[in-house]
Amino acid sequence: MSKTIIVSNRLPVKISNDEGSLSFSSSEGGLATGLGSIYQDNNNIWIGWPGLEIGDPGQQQEVIENLQSRKLLPVFLTQEEISEYYEGFSNEILWPIFHYYASTYTNYQQSNWDFYQSVNKKFSDAVLSIVEAGDTIWIHDYQLLLLPGMIRARQPKVTIGFFLHIPFPSYEMFRLIPWRAELLEGMLGADLVGFHTYDDVQHFINAVVRILPHNSSSNVITVKDRPVVAEAFPMGIDDQKYASLPERPEVQEQITHLKENFLNQKVILSVDRLDYSKGILQRLMAFEQLLALYPEYVEKIVLYMIVVPSRDAVPQYKELRNEIDKRVGNINSLYRTMDWTPIHYFYRSFPIETLSALYNMAHVGLVTPMRDGMNLVSKEFVASKTENTGVLILSEMAGASKELLDALIVNPNNIGEIIQAIVTALNMPEEEQKNRMEQMRLVVSQFNVFHWVKVYMDKLAEVKELQKSMQSRNVDSVVAKRIRSNYLAAKKRILFLDYDGTLVGFNANINKATPDLDLYDIIKRLVQDEKNKVVVISGRDYKKLEEWFGNTGVHMISEHGAWQRSKDQPWESIRGLNDQWKEDIFPILKTYVDRTPGAFIEEKSFSLVWHYRKAQNGLGELRSNELINNLAYLTKDRGLQLLPGNKVIEIKNIEVNKGKAALGCLYSDDYDFVLAIGDDDTDEDIFKALPETAYTIKVGSTVSAAAYYLRSPNEVRNFLRELSEPV
């Protein structure tokens, strides 16, 4: 029976070592809760680091045995590995860059990278030691970016999901990393790459297409024929748990106690792991200025601030902790009165019951990270508000702000805005609080962590299906043989061959994409066979086709069907076509040429083409979108069609299309073997027009109406060569 293997840096377990005697307890983070339903079922398993260094082989064995019963498999790391791979590479390079904290002083240490690779390899070995055909592997977070690729290299068919819990930065940040290409290749070993937000997905795809030689079509990246999907799956929480906790007597007791303690005071709650990305210092600054600007709040509000210790071996975190201590001390000493302390600050973690009591009774949840992948605290606060009162202030830099639209959304760098939001929150009428909170509770409950796991896993299965159907469409040797045997058996054959991108590769200079001797040789062989009618069907103008193929004996269709020339006949155009419209469209295209260095216009007899292959990456796409919008109405009125192709936009008469032209040829005789090969949108018209019995082949393994695909013009040539091989 197939199983699911979860992999994350840390296992959901706490092990403490008391002078050599180990004790185990489970640590229920958000991830463990969500995945609990998966990894504790059947023979599923979770792989990760147990959280402390265990060098002694006897003790390692003890850990393995104990964890086995919890369905956990440990990967042991040495102190050196922890400090280089985890503290060094993960937390001093990836974490800051992914949270937009890169600085000129970032130290890209080679040894950190070496260990990052070797520890990812260790994880890969652990996975490979238990993985079997048919298993699903779900890998989590930035510590294991290389792992999907490493596993894929050894187990090409296995199902791999990857989820990034932190933001994926914009290309401009990501490109700074010396090992950016390797990191992306590692992630692309997965079949489905998940992020919290749509922006993260866009940043990732953008980085991939700029850094690696892969193509993408919307959110599908094709990696050596394997479609990899990147998509947003905003992570949720176990909302029911947080909604029901306040009903428990021990939580009730704490709520009552807290309310008594803060009688006549409004509690502003702040809960984070110690991290510079959480905006703790900025929050303190806002609170201090609030007290200075609004002295009426003295003795009326308190900031209840929990900071959970984290990564204290990293120097920046130690410094941050000291700085927070200092600031809190300053503010308290400045504003404290005999009966009141403005900030209640705790540098430690609390049991979930205490957290729940605080979430439930606080008036304001103040969540202002500078950057946060999602931020679960904000969702836990909302879920705990069983009476729908209270106000959430949320940073727009947290992924959660894309869902919790009824929070007071602030820019965490704008201290004035945070202060105003606190004032608004403290004075918000109860009805408005309820309206907002109800809406947010709905979102948190609908998109809870179980929903998150389900939609992720469903999508992963769907991607695998997509890959399977792609695979069956590849013209491999078996398919090629089948096509050839039908070819040999046929009496009359017609072959539609597109030119650019199909018989030859693309060239930045369109006039340089000329046929070579090898291509002429293939065409000659095909034409020599009397059973064949070879049709070169292209968007090129007829003069160019005449120059290149005039003497080869092929049938030529140019400008997508506007012109045709049968063997030994003159060129003929479709009757009744007009080109008056060019006068109106040309000047518009010209303005886009003037604004886009590298772009140019090609004029054909019945169409105009705006080319942007040589334009700056990104700018060309932007301009082409603008152009399409600009021309949309104009073209409709004039019976024209806008055809976006490979780095081109063609404007032509709507009645001209390759599909119609191909059908015209097809019905001129009784063909019992029909083949069409093409690479772009204009060829899709041929694929769609031909009968189902035709062999339709797309160049490039992307979504298409064609039944089969080949990867490149090179493969097309090999295929045609073998097809026409003498028996």
Ligand code: GDG
């Ligand atoms: C990363 C991403 C993303 C906090 N104090 C206590 C305590 N907590 C729990 C909270 C919450 C969790 O810790 C913190 O989760 P966050 O999501 O807020 O932040 P990160 O730890 O940075 O998590 C983040 C997340 O991964 C998931 O993908 O949202 O953006 O940075 O669950 O309740 N729990 C207990 N005592 C405490 O004192 N028991």
